[in-house]
Amino acid sequence: MKLREELTRALLEAKDGKVDNNEKGIESFNQLVQEMTLKQQDVKAFAFKTKAMLSRMEHKVQSARQRESIYWHLASHGVPKSLHCLCLKLAEEYAVNAMARSRLPPPEYVSRLSDPSFHHLVLLTDNVLAASVVISSTVEKSANPEKLIFHIVTDKKTYTPMHAWFAIHSIQSAVVEVKGLHQYEWSQEVNVAVKEMLEIHRLIWGQYYKNLKEEDFEYDGEHKRFLEALSPSCLSLMNLLRIYIPELFPDLNKIVFLDDDIVVQHDISSLWELDLNGNVVGAVVNSWDGDNCCPGRKYKDYFNFSHPIISSNFDHNRCAWLYGMNVYDLEAWRRANITETYHHWLKLSQESGLTLWRPGIIPPALIAFEGHVHHIDPLWHVAGLGSRSPEVPRDILEAASVIHFSGPAKPWLEIGFPEVRGLWNKHVNSSNKFVRKCRIMG
Secondary structure (H helix, E strand, C coil), rough: CHHHHHHHHHHHHHHHCCCCCCCCCCCHHHHHHHHHHHHCCCCCCCHHHHHHHHHHHHHHHHHHHHHHHHHHHCCCCCCCCHHHHHHHHHHHHHCCCCCHHHCCCCHHHHHHHHHHCCCCEEEEECCCHHHHHHHHHHHHHHCCHHEEEEEECCHHHHHHHHHHHHHCCCCCEEEEEEEEEEHCCCCCCHHHHHHHHHHHHHHHHHHHHCCCCCCHHCCCCCCHHHHHCCCCHHHCCHHHHHHHHHHHCCCCHHHEEEEECCCECCCCCHHHHHCCCCCEEEEEECCCEEECCCCCCEECECCCCCHHHHHHHCCCCEECCCCCEEEEEHHHHHHHHHHHHHHHHHHHHCCCCCCCEECHHHHHHHHCCCCECCCCCHHEEEECCCCCCCCCHEEEEEEEHECCCCCCCCCCCCCCCCHHHHHHHCCCCCCCCHHHCCCCCC
């Protein structure tokens, strides 16, 4: 009884005592036993030495977790050698093969590009392989592939390989248009607005980076969000130009937008018949797991609710609708001045010290589309397959019309989750000579 009381007092005293994690000390239980027996130290010394040993171990584990997240974060932003190889081979093919330079689409299909009786799908991407998977999976599952018109917008450096791929590998029945940003002739007003948008996003990113502190990375799970907010994709021109889809396609009225990290698993033709009830965008807002769950993140994950402009206008527990597979009524978009509202909030953020939200297109887009979102069935779009080891039940994955590898672990990267990577890999044309030469499938 006396020994127990003495040990209890020693442990309580050690609990409130300070420990220096940088000081070299006992590293193992065997060392602790040796230290206590050779020096014949008392119970109080035992309690303090045990606490110091455990504290150093916890510090090492936490440090290792942080390093793992940072390495994972860095790995998610590299361009795999195989994808770089594919672009180089296709660019070479474009230079030497007249077929790779043939018109897209062929002249007889040009009239369909603005025909509202067809189903128009839009991709903004600089990833040739990913675009091929999106289009091949959509066509394969379509009940009426001859009605599909794919509009691919890419940057100048990717235009040549992207054009070559779809010129050589024509999609049966469907029509594919590939257009580079350098081929658009926008007004001076739009050019100035785009440059201003890019600059403000860069300033927000820079301010966020400058304000980060070492302690922001101390809590497991939280540091991953900080790293994701610093992702280069937050400043990607192809991502940021989504808010200019009506300007990119002035002759279209209704489109389905697809991210380049999705796979279509079932026919999506009925999306074009969907009545948005006067809204601008159709998107998944509720989770397949129940009405009280969010399919992705909440507003509090994007916005700074310590700022009065945000806290007085928005609910921190509100679910953010999913980006990546959306139906847009472009006529309603233009009437509602969505792009202008987006710019208004960007300027307001700049005037408010650039601290209203975390970097990226999603926070200002959530505000711009506020009150203009039509809820669609959760099984239209199941996301998050690239942000965590998938917890989505197999029957939900199979029932989902579109699965989305949103998050850092893209299926074309080594860090992609093997449990779901096969759902993407099966749509890669592994027999293609360029895919084989570049060893894309390992």
